Amino acid sequence: MVEIKTDAALEAMREAGRVVGQALxxxxxxxxxxVSLRELDGVAREVLGKAGATSPFLGYHPSFAPGPFPAxxxxxxxxxxxxxIPDDYRLRDGDxxxxxxxxxxDGWAGDAAVSFTVGTPRPADLALIETTRRALEAGMAAAVVGNRVGDISHAIGGVARAARCGVPADFGGHGIGRRMHEEPHVPNRGKPRRGLPLRHGLVLAIEPMLLAGGRDDYRAAPDGWTLRTADGSRAAHIEHTVAITDDGPRILTLP
Known part of the structure; x- marks a missing residue:
């Protein structure tokens, strides 16, 4: 079921989103x-704890996963x-x-993601991150009253395809509110003027995931959680929680 939020709920979601932005x-x-990935998880835990927030990731156990998520x-x-999964891997130059x-x-969820490089960046990685950012911006620009979910999908996919990036078909954005994952699903590619009409109070997590190698396929790692590009190419993922409003799209996950 798709839940349309009240203006008061949007304000509450903004507070949850602010915590996400600060953690990121x-x-x-x-x-x-x-620095290890486990140490980065500790940084985020501290931010959430100081804000009095909890994590919708910790303990999350969807049907495809072998066990609850541990971070x-x-x-x-x-x-x-x-x-x-954050583990003892220590970041290396150029990652x-x-x-x-x-x-x-306070019962409301926020969800966002960021991609960046560590140390000396590869130019190709910077280009991939920039393309993913532009795909997100295109998707958010299409998130206006009167459009449909397919318009968001088409905008994201158009940027990705123009840059010859792969787009995994089975994963994309989603509705969000009192639960992290709500209806509707928001694919990262699709046809315009299709899908659910966008109206004031609908809140979506819009999250392009682009694969540098140009292929759309991926593989599951042995841990049952991590998804990797099938060809070993690099990937980027950027996300914001966005409210559809009569005044235009409103990003709820800025710090």
């Missing part, structure tokens, strides 16, 4: 060569697309890192 900013500031961030490095984080505050 803190993790990005802490990320450096030699408050997903930390995906290089060829990992999404759902990377491309994607961090996904959520928070629940």
């Amino acid at each position: 900013a803190a993790v990005r500031d802490a990320a450096d060569v030699g 408050v961030i997903c930390a995906s490095v290089n060829d990992a697309v999404v759902h990377g 491309l890192v994607s961090i996904d984080c959520g928070a629940v505050l």
